[in-house]
Amino acid sequence: MDILIECTPRKVVLKRSINDEEAHKIIDAKKSAPFRTLLSSPKKSEIHTHSVKTTYEATTMLAGRYSARYYRHAEHTIRVDHNVQRVEVGGGVFNVKSRSGIKRAVYGPRSRRDVVLRLEEYVHDDSEGEIFIDHHGGEVAKFAHRPKSAALESYPDRVLKAADIVRDSELTQDALVGRLCKKLVPVSKQDDIRDLHDQATIKKIIEIYVPVIEARLVGPKRRIRILRIDAVSKKVLKA
Numbered sequence: 001m002d003i004l005i006e007c008t009p010r011k012v013v014l015k016r017s018i019n020d021e022e023a024h025k026i027i028d029a030k031k032s033a034p035f036r037t038l039l040s041s042p043k044k045s046e047i048h049t050h051s052v053k054t055t056y057e058a059t060t061m062l063a064g065r066y067s068a069r070y071y072r073h074a075e076h077t078i079r080v081d082h083n084v085q086r087v088e089v090g091g092g093v094f095n096v097k098s099r100s101g102i103k104r105a106v107y108g109p110r111s112r113r114d115v116v117l118r119l120e121e122y123v124h125d126d127s128e129g130e131i132f133i134d135h136h137g138g139e140v141a142k143f144a145h146r147p148k149s150a151a152l153e154s155y156p157d158r159v160l161k162a163a164d165i166v167r168d169s170e171l172t173q174d175a176l177v178g179r180l181c182k183k184l185v186p187v188s189k190q191d192d193i194r195d196l197h198d199q200a201t202i203k204k205i206i207e208i209y210v211p212v213i214e215a216r217l218v219g220p221k222r223r224i225r226i227l228r229i230d231a232v233s234k235k236v237l238k239a
Contacts, residue, residue, distance in 0.1 A: 009205040013156040034225035055165040056209040063130035066184035068198035
């Protein structure tokens with residue numbers, strides 16, 4: 001498969017919509033949750049907030065198009081009159097399907113009959129799609145944020161340089177492009193095809209850095225938990 005990249009990869013950073021005071025209020029309200037079990041739930045007073053840091057985690061958005069031309073084997077059934085013995089198409093001879101005695105008794109001797117045409121189809125596949133991949137390489141089924149200009153930092157490199165922690169993608173660009181191509185190729189593609197000519201065109205590659213507030217909590221018996229808050233949506237993230 002030919003891969004054509006028609007875009008320049010770019011990096012964007014989402015703006016925080018939560019300040020430090022709001023963040024600490026959410027942490028204080030939710031800090032018992034990471035320690036909760038079926039049998040117990042510690043009091044807030046038993047939990048100490050050791051540290052609070054802002055991390056920027058990359059989710060890569062890729063969008064593109066897949067196009068393919070090929071021949072594939074196929075079978076098509078047509079209905080013919082009762083007295084047709086065979087069908088000849090393009091040099092091929094296709095016999096009428098034989099019928100069991102039960103079918104002859106049910107439908108009668110003058111009922112129409114079936115012919116199975118075994119031939120090749122010339123197929124033109126086109127598909128478009130996008131994929132979001134987190135910094136660990138996992139696909140994000142429902143990414144909550146879109147890189148709209150109003151929600152972006154004006155100087156992304158400056159923000160990332162000043163951040164406490166930056167988690168870049170662990171995958172190379174080639175690996176990311178390969179994940180998108182795998183998603184774009186139709187699942188129905190079979191081995192019995194010939195003269196395949198296909199191409200994937202990559203339209204967008206955007207690294208979207210999402211600010212996440214991480215609170216390191218120390219609870220009873222000095223157990224440690226991490227509370228994570230999406231600093232854009234203000235939602236507590238699953239551990």
